[in-house]
Amino acid sequence: MAEGLQQLVLDTLDAESTIQDTRSLVIPGQSEPAASQDAQLIILGALNSLLSRDMVKFETHEIVSYALTADGSQSALNGSHEARVWSALPTKGQGAPVTVVQLKKQVGDKTVDVGQGRAFKNGWIGKEGDGLVKLASTIKDVTQLDLLEIQSSGTLKAREKDLADLRRRKLILQRKGQWFTVHKGSEFSTSTAKPETDLTVDMLTSGAWKTSTYKKYNFEAEGAPTSGGSLHPLLKVREEIRNIFLEMGFAEMPTASFVESGFWCFDALFVPQQHPARDLQDTFYISDPPHALHPEPEYYKRVSTVHEHGGFGSMGYRAPWSHEETSKLLLRTHTTASSAHMLYKLAAKCRGEAVEDDDRPGAPKGRQNDDGFRAAKLFSIDRVFRNETTDATHLAEFHQVEGVVADRGLTLADLIGFMRVFFSKMGIKQVRFKPAYNPYTEPSLEIFAFHPMLDKWVEVGNSGMFRPEMLEPMGFPKDVRVHGWGLSLERPTMIRYGINNIRTLMGHKTSIEGIENSPAPML
Numbered sequence: 001m002a003e004g005l006q007q008l009v010l011d012t013l014d015a016e017s018t019i020q021d022t023r024s025l026v027i028p029g030q031s032e033p034a035a036s037q038d039a040q041l042i043i044l045g046a047l048n049s050l051l052s053r054d055m056v057k058f059e060t061h062e063i064v065s066y067a068l069t070a071d072g073s074q075s076a077l078n079g080s081h082e083a084r085v086w087s088a089l090p091t092k093g094q095g096a097p098v099t100v101v102q103l104k105k106q107v108g109d110k111t112v113d114v115g116q117g118r119a120f121k122n123g124w125i126g127k128e129g130d131g132l133v134k135l136a137s138t139i140k141d142v143t144q145l146d147l148l149e150i151q152s153s154g155t156l157k158a159r160e161k162d163l164a165d166l167r168r169r170k171l172i173l174q175r176k177g178q179w180f181t182v183h184k185g186s187e188f189s190t191s192t193a194k195p196e197t198d199l200t201v202d203m204l205t206s207g208a209w210k211t212s213t214y215k216k217y218n219f220e221a222e223g224a225p226t227s228g229g230s231l232h233p234l235l236k237v238r239e240e241i242r243n244i245f246l247e248m249g250f251a252e253m254p255t256a257s258f259v260e261s262g263f264w265c266f267d268a269l270f271v272p273q274q275h276p277a278r279d280l281q282d283t284f285y286i287s288d289p290p291h292a293l294h295p296e297p298e299y300y301k302r303v304s305t306v307h308e309h310g311g312f313g314s315m316g317y318r319a320p321w322s323h324e325e326t327s328k329l330l331l332r333t334h335t336t337a338s339s340a341h342m343l344y345k346l347a348a349k350c351r352g353e354a355v356e357d358d359d360r361p362g363a364p365k366g367r368q369n370d371d372g373f374r375a376a377k378l379f380s381i382d383r384v385f386r387n388e389t390t391d392a393t394h395l396a397e398f399h400q401v402e403g404v405v406a407d408r409g410l411t412l413a414d415l416i417g418f419m420r421v422f423f424s425k426m427g428i429k430q431v432r433f434k435p436a437y438n439p440y441t442e443p444s445l446e447i448f449a450f451h452p453m454l455d456k457w458v459e460v461g462n463s464g465m466f467r468p469e470m471l472e473p474m475g476f477p478k479d480v481r482v483h484g485w486g487l488s489l490e491r492p493t494m495i496r497y498g499i500n501n502i503r504t505l506m507g508h509k510t511s512i513e514g515i516e517n518s519p520a521p522m523l
């Protein structure tokens with residue numbers, strides 16, 4: 001049929017040079033002109049195909065048309081509700097008046113409910129005793145006439161108001177539609193022979209290429225979508241947070257070692273060896289190799305002593321030290337293990353080790369009484385592991401955002417002030433702090449942010465000033481203060497992307513399509 005229709009369009013153009021209104025075409029195989037929108041869509045298909053070969057040009061005309069609802073079609077056929085009410089009643093004085101109950105039985109509840117009032121208003125019917133009678137002997141059912149006109153032409157000529165009324169009565173529906181005016185194109189011909197799409201060896205040898213018509217190359221056509229890699233939302237938010245750190249002058253810590261020893265993950269941080277976080281139920285331990293390499297002996301001695309007996313102003317835990325516990329290998333439970341490595345390295349010169357002076361601007365070089373301390377601002381964003389039962393908000397593997405700032409004279413006010421700036425750069429303007437406990441920081445603060453969508457305060461991080469029991473065995477001078485904090489990467493990502501089940505963000509339930517379609521976050 002498609003070809004027959006294209007041929008019809010070309011033949012009509014050949015005879016009449018333009019087709020003013022495609023609604024006048026009679027599609028091959030049909031008896032009526034193509035007044036309906038369905039017919040116009042079929043015509044549009046044929047026109048587009050001819051347009052691609054430049055055989056025609058056409059203009060589109062947008063129209064609004066109307067179609068009858070089921071109720072409307074019934075009224076077009078049998079008369080409006082009010083006319084059906086009128087015709088069911090006896091003429092005044094010529095029969096017993098009909099009660100509403102009887103009338104409903106005769107013409108149906110809906111017809112009476114809708115039609116009765118209108119029939120009264122039109123003066124067609126009246127009351128007599130308990131019943132109703134006809135007052136008018138003949139009526140003109142304008143509603144039915146209007147519906148019939150709409151049925152055949154799609155509209156009412158110049159009577160917008162009545163259309164609105166019929167729509168309100170749910171007798172008609174509005175439809176958007178279009179029709180077309182068609183002209184000859186630059187390659188117009190009455191032949192619909194398919195143009196060639198490829199130049200073949202056969203055409204070249206036979207010489208057919210000279211007389212063939214060719215399909216025009218479509219430079220507008222979009223290629224098939226390519227599937228490349230796309231960044232996971234966690235990576236996008238990680239990048240955004242990394243940029244905040246970099247813009248605040250932080251350097252990134254190396255965090256490649258997922259496996260740590262009990263020493264670096266806990267002991268160096270003054271986490272007691274009996275702490276519940278070190279239990280098998282909370283931490284994944286590695287069985288092979290069975291032991292970690294031994295840390296530097298003097299540092300190890302200072303750490304074990306401060307745990308067992310105290311020192312640096314502390315009374316220690318006064319519990320027996322277990323070498324076994326410290327040398328266990330485990331999947332790190334927090335990135336503070338990496339911070340401990342970095343802080344130990346930062347204090348190297350303070351311990352009197354030969355370290356090359358760095359050339360950061362402002363770093364005191366070879367100053368007299370230089371104790372070797374260099375201020376530092378460090379961050380990391382990487383994966384940690386906890387032996388957790390997974391649920392909508394917990395995973396056994398997740399990511400931590402961690403930062404440490406080391407300098408002389410830092411106070412708790414600096415930590416709080418810094419947190420406010422850091423979180424406001426992440427788009428979190430309202431933050432609150434609550435005293436908390438960490439074995440390695442004192443004071444410690446939990447950080448809460450106001451979540452406007454949830455309309456409540458949610459915990460976003462944990463922070464504090466590292467204890468002398470941790471810093472001084474590393475070799476930091478007494479007046480050096482280090483504050484640190486940690487937060488999850490998943491939580492801000494879930495908030496940003498409106499995800500409420502963490503398992504759809506990470507793990508085997510993640511939807512690849514969701515990742516491909518997730519927009520970059522906005523600050």
Ligand SMILES: N[C@@H](Cc1ccccc1)C(=O)O
Binds near residue numbers: 464
């Ligand atoms: N390690 C802590 C975060 C933290 C880091 C540094 C200082 C204080 C707290 C956690 O896992 O929650």
